[in-house]
Amino acid sequence: MTDHGQAQDRPILVNGQPHAPVTEPRVSLLDFLRDEGLTGAHAGCEHGVCGACTVLLDGQPVRSCLVLAVQATGHVVDTVEGLGTPEEPHPLQVAFSREEALQCGFCTPGFLMLTVGLLREIPHPSPAEIRDALSANLCRCTGYTGITRAVESVARDEQPWH
Amino acid sequence: MALTKTSDVGASHEWATRPEHPHLLLGRGNYVGDVDREGQLFLVVVRSSEAHGAIRRVDVDEARRAPGVHAVLTAGDLLSVPHLPLRTPHHPEYLPFTEPVLADGRVRYVGQPLAVVVADSPQLAEDATELVDVEVEASAVTTKAWQPAESPLWPGVSDNVASTIHAADGDVDAVFASADVVVSTELAIGRDTGMPMETRGLVAEWSDDGRLHLWGPTKIVPFVRRAVADLFDVPPEAVTCHRVDVGGMFGPRGELYPEDFLVPWAAAVVQRPVKWVEDRREHFLSINHSREQRYLLEIAATRDGRLLGMRADIWVDMGAFVRPVAWRVPEGTVEHLPGPYPWDAVSIRCRAVCTNKTPAGTMRGPTSYETTFARERALDVLADQLGIDPVEVRRKNLIAPDAMPYQQDLGDELAPVIYDSGDYLLVLDGMLATAGLDQIRADVERRRNGGELVGHGVACFLGHSGLGPDETVRLELTAGGEFRVTTSASEIGQNLTSMVAKVLENELGKAAARPQVLTGEVGGGGTGTFASRSTMQVGGALVDACRQLRAIAAERSTEAGHDGRLDDAASWTEVAPIAVQGHHRIDEPTYGFGAHLAVVSVDADTGELSVERIVVAFDCGRAIDPAAARAQLEGAAVQGLAGAAYAELPFDDAGQPLVTTFMNYLMPTVTETPPIDVLLYELPGVTGNRLAAKGVGEAGTIGVGGAIANAVSAALGQADAIRELPVKPDSVAPWLPPWPAERAAEERAPQPGQSTLSGQAHRVLVGVGVGVGVAVMVGVRLLRRRRRAR
Numbered sequence: 001m002t003d004h005g006q007a008q009d010r011p012i013l014v015n016g017q018p019h020a021p022v023t024e025p026r027v028s029l030l031d032f033l034r035d036e037g038l039t040g041a042h043a044g045c046e047h048g049v050c051g052a053c054t055v056l057l058d059g060q061p062v063r064s065c066l067v068l069a070v071q072a073t074g075h076v077v078d079t080v081e082g083l084g085t086p087e088e089p090h091p092l093q094v095a096f097s098r099e100e101a102l103q104c105g106f107c108t109p110g111f112l113m114l115t116v117g118l119l120r121e122i123p124h125p126s127p128a129e130i131r132d133a134l135s136a137n138l139c140r141c142t143g144y145t146g147i148t149r150a151v152e153s154v155a156r157d158e159q160p161w162h
Numbered sequence: 163m164a165l166t167k168t169s170d171v172g173a174s175h176e177w178a179t180r181p182e183h184p185h186l187l188l189g190r191g192n193y194v195g196d197v198d199r200e201g202q203l204f205l206v207v208v209r210s211s212e213a214h215g216a217i218r219r220v221d222v223d224e225a226r227r228a229p230g231v232h233a234v235l236t237a238g239d240l241l242s243v244p245h246l247p248l249r250t251p252h253h254p255e256y257l258p259f260t261e262p263v264l265a266d267g268r269v270r271y272v273g274q275p276l277a278v279v280v281a282d283s284p285q286l287a288e289d290a291t292e293l294v295d296v297e298v299e300a301s302a303v304t305t306k307a308w309q310p311a312e313s314p315l316w317p318g319v320s321d322n323v324a325s326t327i328h329a330a331d332g333d334v335d336a337v338f339a340s341a342d343v344v345v346s347t348e349l350a351i352g353r354d355t356g357m358p359m360e361t362r363g364l365v366a367e368w369s370d371d372g373r374l375h376l377w378g379p380t381k382i383v384p385f386v387r388r389a390v391a392d393l394f395d396v397p398p399e400a401v402t403c404h405r406v407d408v409g410g411m412f413g414p415r416g417e418l419y420p421e422d423f424l425v426p427w428a429a430a431v432v433q434r435p436v437k438w439v440e441d442r443r444e445h446f447l448s449i450n451h452s453r454e455q456r457y458l459l460e461i462a463a464t465r466d467g468r469l470l471g472m473r474a475d476i477w478v479d480m481g482a483f484v485r486p487v488a489w490r491v492p493e494g495t496v497e498h499l500p501g502p503y504p505w506d507a508v509s510i511r512c513r514a515v516c517t518n519k520t521p522a523g524t525m526r527g528p529t530s531y532e533t534t535f536a537r538e539r540a541l542d543v544l545a546d547q548l549g550i551d552p553v554e555v556r557r558k559n560l561i562a563p564d565a566m567p568y569q570q571d572l573g574d575e576l577a578p579v580i581y582d583s584g585d586y587l588l589v590l591d592g593m594l595a596t597a598g599l600d601q602i603r604a605d606v607e608r609r610r611n612g613g614e615l616v617g618h619g620v621a622c623f624l625g626h627s628g629l630g631p632d633e634t635v636r637l638e639l640t641a642g643g644e645f646r647v648t649t650s651a652s653e654i655g656q657n658l659t660s661m662v663a664k665v666l667e668n669e670l671g672k673a674a675a676r677p678q679v680l681t682g683e684v685g686g687g688g689t690g691t692f693a694s695r696s697t698m699q700v701g702g703a704l705v706d707a708c709r710q711l712r713a714i715a716a717e718r719s720t721e722a723g724h725d726g727r728l729d730d731a732a733s734w735t736e737v738a739p740i741a742v743q744g745h746h747r748i749d750e751p752t753y754g755f756g757a758h759l760a761v762v763s764v765d766a767d768t769g770e771l772s773v774e775r776i777v778v779a780f781d782c783g784r785a786i787d788p789a790a791a792r793a794q795l796e797g798a799a800v801q802g803l804a805g806a807a808y809a810e811l812p813f814d815d816a817g818q819p820l821v822t823t824f825m826n827y828l829m830p831t832v833t834e835t836p837p838i839d840v841l842l843y844e845l846p847g848v849t850g851n852r853l854a855a856k857g858v859g860e861a862g863t864i865g866v867g868g869a870i871a872n873a874v875s876a877a878l879g880q881a882d883a884i885r886e887l888p889v890k891p892d893s894v895a896p897w898l899p900p901w902p903a904e905r906a907a908e909e910r911a912p913q914p915g916q917s918t919l920s921g922q923a924h925r926v927l928v929g930v931g932v933g934v935g936v937a938v939m940v941g942v943r944l945l946r947r948r949r950r951a952r
């Protein structure tokens with residue numbers, strides 16, 4: 001049995017900011033983030049298939065719709081809101097715009113965080129590695145060509161992308 | 163720490179190629195699920211788990227007492243249960259089949275709304291729905307539209323046929339009797355839907371002054387506004403539809419649904435804002451379904467491949483009710499079956515049949531996708547029978563440019579369709595040249611000689627667009643010299659905002675290239691965002707507005723003693739402020755020609771398809787934004803691929819939907835998506851709108867089903883092999899060589915010096931090897947799936 005008392009005191013670190021942890025067991029990490037005003041992560045299916053809810057948990061891409069918020073207590077979460085600002089966008093955000101990697105934008109935060117997770121693990125992934133990683137998420141609008149081009153362009157970039 | 167939700171990043175989007183990009187990329191979208199109103203409550207719909215039957219009881223007492231519940235509403239709480247209206251006054255024959263907003267006495271499909279629960283949180287509302295006790299006395303279920311009815315869904319309609327359309331032109335019997343050859347095919351298309359990544363949602367709030375505020379309506383905002391106003395007996399001006407970001411539309415989203423009444427009703431009852439966002443399973447059960455049709459199609463031709471006549475019997479599966487837009491499906495089916503070819507005679511009968519399934523509506527390329535599949539399959543069968551190359555049959559028959567505008571009469575029941583402009587053969591030949599048809603043929607032949615099952619297929623199509631009737635936009639030059647465009651059309655990811663900016667730049671110069679664009683604003687008029695009409699209608703209205711504004715500006719400039727030139731922001735500011743309304747009307751849709759080519763290989767052991775390549779060419783008249791046009795064609799092609807080879811919405815004999823999650827609704831990932839080559843043509847001759855444009859939003863999907871079905875049939879070496887979409891391993895199995903192909907070949911030709919085992923031991927070993935092989939394949943499959951789901 002875990003020590004509930006102590007564990008409940010530890011915050012969830014989201015984009016570097018501490019958030020009070022959730023106590024109700026059935027609240028998903030997705031619901032928690034969205035209730036905190038971080039609505040970039042989206043509920044596409046809540047079955048863990050589409051990936052529109054993808055965020056990083058301790059640096060790993062996860063389906064936040066399948067992670068319970070209590071599981072994130074004391075852990076580190078990165079969402080799209082922490083990626084870039086209007087004045088200083090992340091290179092991935094710039095690349096996505098340039099390569100027509102989004103249309104309706106609903107799957108976009110999920111793809112961005114999925115890609116950040118990939119690039120943290122493999123800074124310069126090959127096209128095959130990129131395809132393999134991107135196959136985790138669904139997009140209905142773009143047909144993936146723009147998304148693939150955008151990620152490949154950042155992967156080729158010699159500049160440190162973070 | 164709440165971030166602002168609206169697109170307030172306009173000023174700092176230097177780094178973005180489109181003004182509609184930054185807020186979406188930064189995670190600051192304002193989709194309906196992101197809308198929060200102070201004091202809001204949450205609504206969940208109680209849905210039927212039976213497909214057909216009499217409602218004996220809907221007991222909500224326990225649910226009403228559940229924690230956090232403010233209201234549980236049923237049909238009994240309404241004096242009379244309203245029905246969703248038809249989105250046309252011209253088809254009263256469908257009025258008996260419209261859908262009540264809550265099941266009233268009878269349920270007719272799994273998922274039909276029975277009650278709504280309003281509670282403090284979505285979780286508490288869901289908890290309470292499980293306490294609603296429903297008893298339905300089940301009746302026999304009808305699921306196969308083309309078979310005699312199991313049981314009537316509607317009293318007095320024993321065959322479940324809501325309507326029959328008959329189109330006829332010329333003497334089809336004489337034409338068929340005198341033809342050298344007649345091919346007969348029976349074809350079917352699986353049920354499917356647009357499936358945007360965002361599910362539906364609605365937020366409703368009544369203000370103290372009796373106004374209804376809505377967040378959520380997107381596709382046909384003026385109609386929804388009027389319809390909802392009617393349902394609540396308030397003037398349309400009292401209903402405000404606030405703009406939201408839209409996570410994909412594709413046809414089904416934004417139509418009028420029961421929830422468009424239920425949510426505002428609940429808000430009126432509890433006197434608080436009410437928010438409803440469906441989950442994906444509900445979406446599968448409730449969104450307009452589409453595509454499910456069955457054909458008996460006959461084509462008559464001469465010995466040398468000239469098309470003479472077409473006879474067809476079609477069944478359209480309408481589902482349990484005729485929804486607001488559904489009347490369009492049987493009609494469009496008849497209109498679009500003849501396609502880009504001339505016929506001496508046609509006779510097409512189309513029955514709209516009700517079944518105990520989720521009601522149907524339109525989806526991207528509605529009726530064009532289905533009819534193109536059927537017709538282009540039949541043409542390949544014809545080609546094979548005549549010993550003529552399938553491409554030659556198309557080239558020989560496509561309507562020639564000097565025959566434009568070409569009129570296809572359809573008899574007394576329907577207005578003729580008029581193909582306004584185009585050069586069909588040019589586009590087809592251009593597509594084939596870009597695709598490298600000669601090289602494809604050579605590659606396919608070489609691979610087939612090596613034992614592979616691989617083939618290529620082509621499909622030609624017409625995409626209609628610009629349905630009316632009209633659009634109005636407001637164009638302002640503010641006192642500060644800024645340009646502002648207001649339109650009721652919606653930005654759904656199709657880059658409407660960019661199109662507006664480009665038209666402004668084209669008409670008024672660089673100083674107008676960065677306007678403020680307010681989409682989804684109802685007030686000045688307009689019809690909506692559908693049928694790929696926005697460039698033509700909104701763009702056309704904008705051109706009108708720009709010309710008016712320029713005329714006023716030029717007059718003011720010369721009056722003030724300037725030279726009337728408006729080159730820069732300063733000169734515009736001098737003539738400001740100006741406000742004009744632009745208008746555009748289109749009386750007839752325009753038709754754009756396109757062609758798809760697909761290369762597909764089939765695994766000889768498993769029957770699995772590998773779609774290796776898709777090429778699409780389309781004539782869009784004029785591309786205001788070529789990059790956006792290409793993006794539409796690409797995305798649409800992948801959506802077409804889904805329905806052609808992977809995704810469908812089947813029901814079992816009890817009317818239970820078998821696919822309600824993405825786990826078995828197989829949407830292509832990047833892995834399944836082949837390279838898509840797009841060839842965009844801009845041919846002159848479009849007279850129906852000021853921009854001389856044809857809508858491009860749907861075209862990319864239309865020929866994919868036909869092209870892939872033709873390619874697979876070619877791969878199997880059997881012209882009439884594929885008669886159904888999606889093409890599944892089960893469909894190709896009858897034509898695969900004996901399995902496992904390699905081992906069968908080895909057994910037939912044992913090599914000297916190999917195994918010294920007895921025949922029996924050898925067979926046992928082979929059997930074990932095969933078993934292990936299957937187990938490994940299954941294991942790898944499961945592993946891949948799990949990895950994807952993580």
